[in-house]
Amino acid sequence: MAPSPTGRFHLGSARTALFDYLLARKTGGQFILRLEDTDQKRFVEGSEEEIMRSLDWLGITPDESPLHGGTFGPYRQTERRDLYQQRANELVQKGSAYPCFCSPERLDQSRKEQESRKVDRVRYDGLCRALDPSDAAKRVASGEKYVIRFKMSHEGATTAHDHLRGDIVTENKYLDDTVILKSDGLPTYHLAAMVDDHEMEITHVLRGSEWLPSFPLHVNIVRAFGWDEPVWIHLSIFLKPSGKGKMSKRESAEAMKDGHSIFVDDFKGLGYTPEGVLNWIALMGWGVAEDDVMSLDEMIQRFSIDTLTPSPAAINFQKLDHFNGTHIRLLTTEDLSARIKPYFVAAGLPVEDEALMKITPLIRERLVTLDDCLAFASFFFKEDVSPNPDELIAKGLDAKQSAEIAKKCLEILSALSDISHQVTEPPMRAYVESAGLNANQVFGILRVAVTGQKVSPPLFESMEIIGREKVLSRLRNAITSLENMNMSP
RNA sequence: GCCCCCAUCGUCUAGUGGACUAGGACGCAGCCCUUUCAAGGCUACGACCGGGGUUCGAAUCCCCGUGGGGGCACCA
Numbered sequence: 001m002a003p004s005p006t007g008r009f010h011l012g013s014a015r016t017a018l019f020d021y022l023l024a025r026k027t028g029g030q031f032i033l034r035l036e037d038t039d040q041k042r043f044v045e046g047s048e049e050e051i052m053r054s055l056d057w058l059g060i061t062p063d064e065s066p067l068h069g070g071t072f073g074p075y076r077q078t079e080r081r082d083l084y085q086q087r088a089n090e091l092v093q094k095g096s097a098y099p100c101f102c103s104p105e106r107l108d109q110s111r112k113e114q115e116s117r118k119v120d121r122v123r124y125d126g127l128c129r130a131l132d133p134s135d136a137a138k139r140v141a142s143g144e145k146y147v148i149r150f151k152m153s154h155e156g157a158t159t160a161h162d163h164l165r166g167d168i169v170t171e172n173k174y175l176d177d178t179v180i181l182k183s184d185g186l187p188t189y190h191l192a193a194m195v196d197d198h199e200m201e202i203t204h205v206l207r208g209s210e211w212l213p214s215f216p217l218h219v220n221i222v223r224a225f226g227w228d229e230p231v232w233i234h235l236s237i238f239l240k241p242s243g244k245g246k247m248s249k250r251e252s253a254e255a256m257k258d259g260h261s262i263f264v265d266d267f268k269g270l271g272y273t274p275e276g277v278l279n280w281i282a283l284m285g286w287g288v289a290e291d292d293v294m295s296l297d298e299m300i301q302r303f304s305i306d307t308l309t310p311s312p313a314a315i316n317f318q319k320l321d322h323f324n325g326t327h328i329r330l331l332t333t334e335d336l337s338a339r340i341k342p343y344f345v346a347a348g349l350p351v352e353d354e355a356l357m358k359i360t361p362l363i364r365e366r367l368v369t370l371d372d373c374l375a376f377a378s379f380f381f382k383e384d385v386s387p388n389p390d391e392l393i394a395k396g397l398d399a400k401q402s403a404e405i406a407k408k409c410l411e412i413l414s415a416l417s418d419i420s421h422q423v424t425e426p427p428m429r430a431y432v433e434s435a436g437l438n439a440n441q442v443f444g445i446l447r448v449a450v451t452g453q454k455v456s457p458p459l460f461e462s463m464e465i466i467g468r469e470k471v472l473s474r475l476r477n478a479i480t481s482l483e484n485m486n487m488s489p
Numbered sequence: 490g491c492c493c494c495c496a497u498c499g500u501c502u503a504g505u506g507g508a509c510u511a512g513g514a515c516g517c518a519g520c521c522c523u524u525u526c527a528a529g530g531c532u533a534c535g536a537c538c539g540g541g542g543u544u545c546g547a548a549u550c551c552c553c554g555u556g557g558g559g560g561c562a563c564c565a
Contacts, residue, residue, distance in 0.1 A: 004565050039564055104563075111562095120491045121561065147563050165494070174492055174561095182563040189565050212494055213560040236495075237559070243500080246558075280501095283514085289503040290513050309502075311495050312558055319501070319515045329528075365528040376526085425524095432524090443524035455526045 001062075001206075002193065004036040005047040008263045009054040010247070011315065012208060012238050015281040019206050019235070021060040022303040029203065033065035034196060035076045038186045054264035058274045059296060072200040077192050084187035087195045087225070088148045088180060092133075096224035097180060099136045099146040100128035123176040124149065148181035150190070150221060158216040163233045164310040170216040178217055190214060194221045202230050204305065209234045209312075233305060236285050236312045238262075243314035259369070260317045271369030273331075273339070276324030284313040293326050325368045333360045340373040347374055349381040358465050362457035376457060380465055385452025385474055389481050392448050394441035402445050403482035405437070409446050410475045419468040421460035428460075449478030 001017045003009065024031040033055070035048060048066070055061055064070030074080055091097035102110075107124070114122045128136070129151060140146055152175045160168045180191035187195070197205060211218075212234050222229050240251045252262045259270055267277050279294055287307050288294075294302065328336065337353070337360045344351035363376040379385050393402045412427050413419065432442050447459050450471055456462060463471045 002565095006565070036565065042564060100563095107563085118490070122491095123561090149563095162494095168493075170493075176561085179563050184563080186563090188563070193565090208559090209494065210559055211565090213492070215493085234494080239558075241500085243557080283501060285501090287502055287504095288513090292502085292514055307503095311502095313502090314500060316500050316515070322515055325528090363527090366526065368527095429524095439524050441524095447525065453525090457526085459524060 001032070002034040002036050002196070003051055004039065004042075005051065006039065006042040006044055007047060009047070009051045009265060010252075010262050011264065011281055012247070013051075014054065014058065014264045014277075015238075015284065016206050016208065016235060017055060017060060018058070018278060018282060018299075019286070019303075019305075019308070020204075022299055023204055023206070023305060024063070025300045026303050027203075030063045030070070031060070032070070032072065032200060032202075033062035033075060034200070035066060036189065036192065038077050038182075038188065038192055040078075040184075040186070050265050057268055058264065058278055060278075077196065078186065080192075080196070081186055083199070084181065084191055084195055085185060088187065088191060091150070091180075091221075091224055092148060094224065095133075095151065097148050097150050098129055098131065098133070099140050100124075100149045100177075100179070101136075101139060101144055101146045102127060121174060121176075126177065129177060145183050147179045147183050149177040150180050150217065150224075152177050152217070152220065158220055160215045160219040161229075161232065162212075162215070163231050163305060164308055165234065168212070168215060172216075175216055175220075178214075180221070190217055190221060194218055194225070197230055198222070198225070198227050204231045204233060206233045206235060208237050209310075210237060231305070233308065234310070235308065236310055238284065239312050239314040241315055241317065247315065255317065258317075260320065262315070271343075271371035272320070272324050273327050273370065275327035275330075276320065279323045279327065280320045283319075284315065285309050293323070293330075295330075321368050328367050328370070329365055331364075333357060333364075336360050336364060340367075340370050343371050343374050344378070344381060347378065349378060351381055355380060355465055359457070362461055362465075366457065376455075379451045379453065379456070380462070382452075384477070385450070387448045387452045387478060387481070389485050391454055392445060392478055392482055393485075394445050397441060399482050399485040403479055405435075405442055405445050406449060406475060406479045406482060408435075409442070409449075410472065410479065413463075413468075413475065414472055417468075419464055419471060421458075421464050424463060425460045445478075446475070450474050 001013070001020045003013050021031045023029065033052070037043060052065065052067060062068065064072060064075065066075045088097060092099065110125050111122050129149070153172050155172060157169050157171045158175070160170070162168055178190055179188055181187050215232070215234070219229060237246050239245065240247050247262050255261050256266070261267060261270060264277070275295065278296060278299070282294065282299055283292055285308060287309050288302070331339070334357070337356045340360070341351055341356060359377050359380055363373060366376050367373060392406070393399050394405065397405075408431060409428070412431055413424060416423055416427070428442070429439070432439050443459055444454070447456055448454055450459070450463055450466065
């Protein structure tokens with residue numbers, strides 16, 4: 001994959017990377033990370049690191065990259081600049097490209113003039129294309145500033161083959177003499193990517209469909225060199241959840257508001273798992289008929305470029321939540337425990353591994369994101385809980401009645417020396433039965449008293465983990481709280 | 490404005506001329522389970538953009554519309 005370090009690493013790039021990775025693993029190839037950093041003006045500090053960090057987190061670390069080295073390095077285009085200059089000159093020698101000395105000002109003027117004439121397509125006017133090659137060479141040698149443009153044929157048409165879309169035929173009259181080497185000596189994408197793909201022996205080019213308009217240019221460049229073409233695959237782009245337009249910065253701000261993001265590096269902090277994110281993005285642009293919950297290994301097994309889809313896909317965060325929850329439930333207790341522990345630590349709670357291993361099975365199927373563990377299990381590690389007095393009152397009862405029930409619960413539980421759920425549940429149920437109450441009412445009071453919240457993991461198992469002394473003291477506090485309410489109407 | 494791509498439930502998709510009464514997943518609704526919340530199970534709702542062809546037969550092939558998306562830089 002070949003992203004440019006000009007901003008944050010987003011979902012679209014991640015999906016391309018995933019498919020690159022799957023294809024490489026499937027076919028025994030290498031998954032290479034190449035940084036397209038030829039636009040020094042747009043370079044963003046830290047984005048190279050973010051790209052690599054994101055890939056690592058997803059679990060699709062490149063086999064070869066600026067970090068890992070490899071046989072096809074260097075993997076940063078700015079470190080390969082001589083190569084592009086040689087290749088650009090090669091094209092000039094062959095008559096497939098030419099130096100252009102036009103100033104940005106002249107180009108700008110020409111553009112404006114064409115616009116005023118309302119031409120169908122504004123393009124280079126060809127002034128330097130008409131130059132005598134030896135004259136041009138002399139001007140280059142004399143140190144005059146220049147760029148190199150690809151000499152596009154004006155006649156005929158270009159047929160480019162996309163693996164998903166078939167032949168794409170474009171009349172050459174719609175094509176332009178695009179700049180392939182800039183005046184700073186660095187190549188534009190068009191040259192750099194073609195040269196590197198050839199040098200690095202890239203067999204499949206997977207990229208976003210925003211490259212489709214320059215696709216004819218690219219095949220023309222490859223053909224001008226006389227090289228074999230890779231398999232070209234233009235993936236659909238990701239649309240915003242509404243399906244109207246592609247994801248934008250504005251949209252990402254919206255997503256952040258409800259705990260989502262379009263940047264891979266944000267997902268960890270949001271409580272998402274690599275498994276969930278991977279599964280989610282895999283299914284956008286890849287048609288899997290059934291059994292769509294897949295691990296990375298299963299994806300490798302099932303991947304094929306023939307089952308990729310060309311149509312644009314609206315992203316759907318609800319589906320991400322679904323896959324995240326599903327993959328969380330697939331984790332072993334050890335694994336899940338290790339993944340949620342940092343959240344308790346970060347919250348300043350004294351988490352103990354032994355207790356955590358007991359808690360994890362209780363909350364596993366309740367988690368959508370890992371950080372949900374805090375809402376479901378913080379009370380286990382707190383010294384005290386402070387329930388909302390109103391919530392201690394059971395439905396259909398008043399504070400006095402609720403206090404009576406709480407007292408009875410205390411009586412029953414304090415009589416037991418063993419507080420394991422097998423021991424506590426039968427007498428409690430017997431009490432509910434004999435008192436003519438319903439389980440919701442009694443267990444509800446107990447739940448709020450002991451956990452401090454209306455929603456919690458299963459009550460009796462929870463009490464067992466909290467421990468006898470804490471359970472009893474929390475219950476006593478609840479009784480006091482209810483009685484105080486009673487006195488102040 | 491010009492060029493290009495795309496088109497099946499609200500969303501992601503299966504479907505490659507007859508196996509389609511169009512399948513799955515998310516979401517949504519209901520039921521079951523149940524001490525809360527979930528999870529799980531079951532059921533319901535829900536689509537071939539329109540019009541022409543081709544063919545004995547079209548969701549599938551062709552054409553034209555329409556709609557959506559992308560692109561028109563010394564950015565990638």
